[in-house]
Amino acid sequence: xxxxxxxxxxxxxxxxxxxxxxxxxxxxxxxxxxxxxxxxxxxxxxxxxxxxxxxxxxxxxxxxxxxxxxxxxxxxxxxxxxxxxxxxxxxxxxxxxxxxxxxxxxxxxxxxxxxxxxxxxxxxxxxxxxxxxxxxxxxxxxxxxxxxxxxxxxxxxxxxxxxxxxxxxxxxxxxxxxxxxxxxxxxxxxxxxxxxxxxxxxxxxxxxxxxxxxxxxxxxxxxxxxxxxxxxxxxxxxxxxxxxxxxxxxxxxxxxxxxxxxxxxxxxxxxxxxxxxxxxxxxxxxxxxxxxxxxxxxxxxxxxxxxxxxxxxxxxxxxxxxxxxxxxxxxxxxxxxxxxxxxxxxxxxxxxxxxxxxxxxxxxxxxxxxxxxxxxxxxxxxxxxxxxxxxxxxxxxxxxxxxxxxxxxxxxxxxxxxxxxxxxxxxxxxxxxxxxxxxxxxxxxxxxxxxxxxxxxxxxxxxxxxxxxxxxxxxxxxxxxxxxxxxxxxxxxxxxxxxxxxxxxxxxxxxxxxxxxxxxxxxxxxxxxxxxxxxxxxxxxxxxxxxxxxxxxxxxxxxxxxxxxxxxxxxxxxxxxxxxxxxxxxxxxxxxxxxxxxxxxxxxxxxxxxxxxxxxxxxxxxxxxxxxxxxxxxxxxxxxxxxxxxxxxxxxxxxxxxxxxxxxxxxxxxxxxxxxxxxxxxxxxxxxxxxxxxxxxxxxxxxxxxxxxxxxxxxxxxxxxxxxxxxxxxxxxxxxxxxxxxxxxxxxxxxxxxxxxxxxxxx
Numbered sequence: 018x019x020x021x022x023x024x025x026x027x028x029x030x031x032x033x034x035x036x037x038x039x040x041x042x043x044x045x046x047x048x049x050x051x052x053x054x055x056x057x058x059x060x061x062x063x064x065x066x067x068x069x070x071x072x073x074x075x076x077x078x079x080x081x082x083x084x085x086x087x088x089x090x091x092x093x094x095x096x097x098x099x100x101x102x103x104x105x106x107x108x109x110x111x112x113x114x115x116x117x118x119x120x121x122x123x124x125x126x127x128x129x130x131x132x133x134x135x136x137x138x139x140x141x142x143x144x145x146x147x148x149x150x151x152x153x154x155x156x157x158x159x160x161x162x163x164x165x166x167x168x169x170x171x172x173x174x175x176x177x178x179x180x181x182x183x184x185x186x187x188x189x190x191x192x193x194x195x196x197x198x199x200x201x202x203x204x205x206x207x208x209x210x211x212x213x214x215x216x217x218x219x220x221x222x223x224x225x226x227x228x229x230x231x232x233x234x235x236x237x238x239x240x241x242x243x244x245x246x247x248x249x250x251x252x253x254x255x256x257x258x259x260x261x262x263x264x265x266x267x268x269x270x271x272x273x274x275x276x277x278x279x280x281x282x283x284x285x286x287x288x289x290x291x292x293x294x295x296x297x298x299x300x301x302x303x304x305x306x307x308x309x310x311x312x313x314x315x316x317x318x319x320x321x322x323x324x325x326x327x328x329x330x331x332x333x334x335x336x337x338x339x340x341x342x343x344x345x346x347x348x349x350x351x352x353x354x355x356x357x358x359x360x361x362x363x364x365x366x367x368x369x370x371x372x373x374x375x376x377x378x379x380x381x382x383x384x385x386x387x388x389x390x391x392x393x394x395x396x397x398x399x400x401x402x403x404x405x406x407x408x409x410x411x412x413x414x415x416x417x418x419x420x421x422x423x424x425x426x427x428x429x430x431x432x433x434x435x436x437x438x439x440x441x442x443x444x445x446x447x448x449x450x451x452x453x454x455x456x457x458x459x460x461x462x463x464x465x466x467x468x469x470x471x472x473x474x475x476x477x478x479x480x481x482x483x484x485x486x487x488x489x490x491x492x493x494x495x496x497x498x499x500x501x502x503x504x505x506x507x508x509x510x511x512x513x514x515x516x517x518x519x520x521x522x523x524x525x526x527x528x529x530x531x532x533x534x535x536x537x538x539x540x541x542x543x544x545x546x547x548x549x550x551x552x553x554x555x556x557x558x559x560x561x562x563x564x565x566x567x568x569x570x571x572x573x574x575x576x577x578x579x580x581x582x583x584x585x586x587x588x589x590x591x592x593x594x595x596x597x598x599x600x601x602x603x604x605x606x607x608x609x610x611x612x613x614x615x616x617x618x619x620x621x622x623x624x625x626x627x628x629x630x631x632x633x634x635x636x637x638x639x640x641x642x643x644x645x646x647x648x649x650x651x652x653x654x655x656x657x658x659x660x661x662x663x664x665x666x667x668x669x670x671x672x673x674x675x676x677x678x679x680x681x682x683x684x685x686x687x688x689x690x691x692x693x694x695x696x697x698x699x700x701x702x703x704x705x706x707x708x709x710x711x712x713x714x715x716x717x718x719x720x721x722x723x724x725x726x727x728x729x730x731x732x733x734x735x736x737x738x739x740x741x742x743x744x745x746x747x748x749x750x751x752x753x754x755x756x757x758x759x760x761x762x763x764x765x766x767x768x769x770x771x772x773x774x775x776x777x778x779x780x
């Protein structure tokens with residue numbers, strides 16, 4: 018929220034009071050409380066009629082400092098509250114003549130005692146952010162609504178990232194960001210998944226602990242400040258530090274929840290019926306059989322909304338006009354090796370037979386007068402399930418359980434953003450704060466049902482909406498993109514921003530959702546889609562099976578699907594590490610290479626795990642400008658074996674079977690070259706590829722099975738031309754060393770024994 022008129026004045030109709038100085042304070046064993054009047058108090062008489070801002074400082078975990086500032090304390094605490102995982106941490110509190118300091122681990126906050134109020138956050142003695150004078154404000158806007166605001170400094174060269182899924186410029190400096198879930202497609206400042214958390218390239222993050230409409234001005238009110246505000250009488254935020262941006266994400270997800278590990282089969286190819294296309298069992302079989310006949314491995318078939326009758330979304334009943342025998346249909350599809358996903362949302366149209374059932378039992382959101390809250394957008398007379406009502410949750414779960422009993426494996430949890438702010442909830446939650454939080458409850462209900470019915474290792478949703486903590490309920494996809502290159506690039510930007518909010522796994526509609534793709538776009542987006550953590554063909558009015566886009570599209574789909582499946586030992590290892598660390602599988606270059614300043618603005622390429630650089634092509638000429646980070650020696654192209662010296666930009670042209678997919682030097686990639694499924698024994702009959710292991714370096718990796726358990730380990734060190742290998746758990750494996758000699762990539766291949774061995778090359 019902007020409330021200033023330039024550097025000195027306040028906007029007409031606004032009243033602003035700033036915390037002026039530290040007047041008094043209270044030290045408790047686990048908390049420091051500071052009292053800051055709105056005008057300078059030189060004598061006791063000045064304490065009359067002036068008001069007082071209070072700041073409470075505490076630590077929920079090491080390397081995290083919480084700050085709560087408020088004007089009036091006596092507000093009723095209405096649900097919801099984000100679920101935070103805190104620990105008993107005893108901070109150190111120091112008091113001297115000049116300042117107060119509270120320390121948590123290596124992170125500290127210091128408050129000056131002078132006439133000018135200054136608050137500094139420092140990590141390992143280095144200042145990372147400050148709240149200077151005229152930063153902490155109590156504001157009454159032109160509608161007489163109270164807000165509390167804070168400002169933290171932006172340093173010279175500092176760049177701000179994150180805020181969830183955002184389609185605007187990747188670096189957020191200069192932007193206004195309102196944390197408010199909306200269904201706006203992928204081409205505006207609106208977003209489906211808003212997270213009040215940002216991360217800085219200086220190595221810290223800030224999380225505002227509110228599900229309300231948090232407003233951030235990232236250098237857009239004052240150019241050297243991040244300003245954030247919430248409506249009401251109080252504001253709580255956390256500063257999170259670490260040795261790297263990765264560490265910051267680790268600490269943030271320690272607090273808000275780690276991403277759950279998706280089932281291994283979810284990394285295979287998903288095929289959808291598309292949104293509003295006409296389809297029946299014959300259509301579905303033609304798609305599935307067409308993929309089989311063309312040797313394109315398919316893992317999941319998705320039925321979008323028209324598996325139910327129109328006007329009856331949702332009734333959770335198969336449309337008997339097109340699917341008269343759904344149980345046996347699903348059985349036949351599963352006999353072909355498929356998992357089944359069906360589309361759902363949390364809304365009940367008035368024509369649905371479930372409307373009367375839900376209305377009778379009070380399962381829907383209500384108006385203040387007791388009527389059911391309804392409108393006609395999306396579905397006629399649409400009601401919204403009230404997930405704060407335990408009985409409504411059980412009722413909703415029972416409808417989904419019927420589908421699971423039929424043979425459905427997972428759900429696409431669409432929508433969850435169109436949530437009113439004037440509704441009445443069963444638990445009397447604040448409806449404004451429920452708007453964003455509703456997405457968390459909705460996906461939690463579905464995910465937890467799948468955990469109970471299918472087990473912890475098999476639960477997965479395909480979700481569009483999210484809030485803080487929703488990373489625990491993967492996977493998420495990027496919403497309704499248009500079928501063009503700008504939208505493809507927007508989708509990637511959003512996915513990279515999303516990953517910087519603690520979300521580990523992400524997908525998008527291959528070839529775009531709105532309108533129709535041409536063959537060129539279809540093939541380029543296929544490359545990108547099958548080198549994302551999760552891969553799904555989906556559209557609106559058009560089918561997205563590859564043969565509709567030409568024979569070459571079929572070949573491209575086959576090639577990149579099989580490429581991804583061959584990489585499953587590597588991808589599963591990265592997925593497990595994501596679930597443990599909170600670092601996303603698809604990660605922005607700055608996250609992986611923060612010391613290389615050239616990576617700090619890059620949003621048209623990414624790292625798929627720690628070892629693979631992927632640079633999708635966003636034009637119909639096949640041309641790509643890409644940067645190879647300054648990290649060790651030359652990178653080697655996975656597809657062509659070409660070497661690329663580090664620290665340089667390149668511009669090249671690529672056919673539809675190629676794009677830059679570069680392997681980081683000193684990396685190990687475990688692959689099964691002829692894989693046709695996403696699930697197999699990742700430590701059996703595989704090839705261990707070693708890429709440009711430099712003299713004196715050691716590379717190591719692990720192999721995890723389909724359940725996420727460690728199955729094998731590999732450690733390789735090089736000294737001169739000698740490669741020393743130590744492995745455990747490998748079965749019938751080959752070793753393939755990719756080494757560079759006279760600027761050319763050369764190869765050495767041999768059987769890999771499951772015991773220590775040394776190989777000598779004339780490298």
